[in-house]
Amino acid sequence: MSQSAQTIHNWIRGHDKVPGAWTLMDGQPVTLYGSSLLGASVPDGDPVQVEGASQSAVVSKSGLVLYGTDGNAVLVKNLLFEDGKMIPASKYFSSGESSSLELTEEETKTSEQIRLIWKGILSNVAAVEDSTDFFKSGAASMDVVRLVEEVKQMCPSVLLQNEDVYMASTFQDFIQMFVRKLRGEDQEEQLVVDYVSKEANNMTVNMPHQCFINGKFEDAENQKTYATVNPTDGSVICKVSYCSVGDVDRAVAAAKEAFEEGPWGRMNPRDRGSLLYRLADLMEQYQEELATIESLDSGAVYTLALKTHVGMSIQTFRYFAGWCDKIQVRNPPASLRQDPGEKPSCLSATRSR
CATH class of the missing domain: 3.10.25.10 (Formyl transferase, C-terminal domain)
Incomplete structure (x- = not known):
């Protein structure tokens, strides 16, 4: 040390x-x-x-x-x-202060279904008791994946990660953790956003104006702001936080930590694709509002902002969402390579990412 x-x-x-x-x-x-x-x-x-x-x-x-x-x-x-x-x-x-939850009748039924999943994985255990430890009963890393996937299939609304099993290795602890997730008690506090509202294009658009750092909107550490201007008429849309070097350093460090240590790096590619699809769906749901803000901020014609700036962004997210769980051969083995005189096959013509 x-x-x-x-x-x-x-x-x-x-x-x-x-x-x-x-x-x-x-x-x-x-x-x-x-x-x-x-x-x-x-x-x-x-x-x-x-x-x-x-x-x-x-x-x-x-x-x-x-x-x-x-x-x-x-x-x-x-x-x-x-x-x-x-x-x-x-x-x-x-670590020793958490109180035990009292389960409802429906949650008790769900816990018994999970007990059956545990029993199916821990085949060498006569009965899964509340004190049964998943790993001390012979489970390995592949069993963790199986447990997480089977529980997610049973209850897709609960976002379960492999790490959660290591955190709650006994059946009782696992059920307590699962029920907290099911009730939403493990969710982070709601994001607080200070909007600037403006009437435009027959709607009210809400625009954040602070720095977004480590999952929170906050003022710049030096409290400085600058005016963002509508280029069509020179009017001030709002005052926006002016980031300092310290703000940028904190934002970069937070983004690096989220990428390397956060859920994104641990989840499987299919789940990553689902999140990107979800983002594209949300952008499409609010595309008129996004296009209106883009038009005010950049001076672009509304129809251009709607179809190109926002519309093509939606298409881009969906395109890359589709790539998340795809596998490509970057350098095919010698047995798959073609003679120079042959026409290119689908494999050899495929571009690497």
């Missing part, structure tokens, strides 16, 4: 997830999972002692922050304890 942030990050990442990089936190053995380097902005939190570290670590709402000897920091997402329990690192101080 008494190394640079890059070395600590490489150590955790190199052992993730087998056998795992472990350390002592407050004298307790803990294995670290999900490491990423932090940018300039380090979140606040409560200090915790990590053996051998150059300074106290911090448990923040984003995870466990470890400091290197070079002053840079590493963010750890998950912690695994000796008893096999994995928790989000952000909940280190509150």
Whole structure:
């Protein structure tokens, strides 16, 4: 732990997830999972002692922050304890505080259906009890995928990830986690947006005017703004936050973390495609409003903004959504290559992405 942030990050990442990089936190053995380097902005939190570290670590709402000897920091997402329990690192101080949910009659029926799924996977277990541990009963990583997919088929409205199984490895914990997701209790707080409203094109259009950083709209850190102008008549549409270098650094760091550590990087390609299709559908649903804002902001003719600027953007998202679960051969093996004199086949003529 008494190394640079890059070395600590490489150590955790190199052992993730087998056998795992472990350390002592407050004298307790803990294995670290999900490491990423932090940018300039380090979140606040409560200090915790990590053996051998150059300074106290911090448990923040984003995870466990470890400091290197070079002053840079590493963010750890998950912690695994000796008893096999994995928790989000952000909940280190509150891991034992969660109260048990009382299930409704319908939720109880659903839990029994999930119990049957567990029993089908854990064929060597005589009966799946509330205390049955998925992994201690012999399940492996492929069984995690099977469990997640079968539960998602049973209840498509619940967004379940492989990581959720590691976080809730006993049947009781899994059901509690599942029901919280089913009720929507695990959702993040609602996005707060400060709109500027304007009457145009026989409708009211609402336009955000703040910086969008790490999933939130906020003012620039220096509170500066600038006027965005309608080029057709020179009128001011609204005042927009003027990002500083610090704002840009925070936005880039947040985007990098979301790409490398967020759900997007962990979900399967088919689900990625579904989200892109959903985005295209939402853009199509609100295309008149989007085109009106585009026309005000750029001075484009409304029909051009509707059919080209917005319309072709919708088509582009749908095009790439279709590519998400497709596989192409970039360099065909020698046995599939053709003689120079032959006409090109569909395989050899296919362009690589």
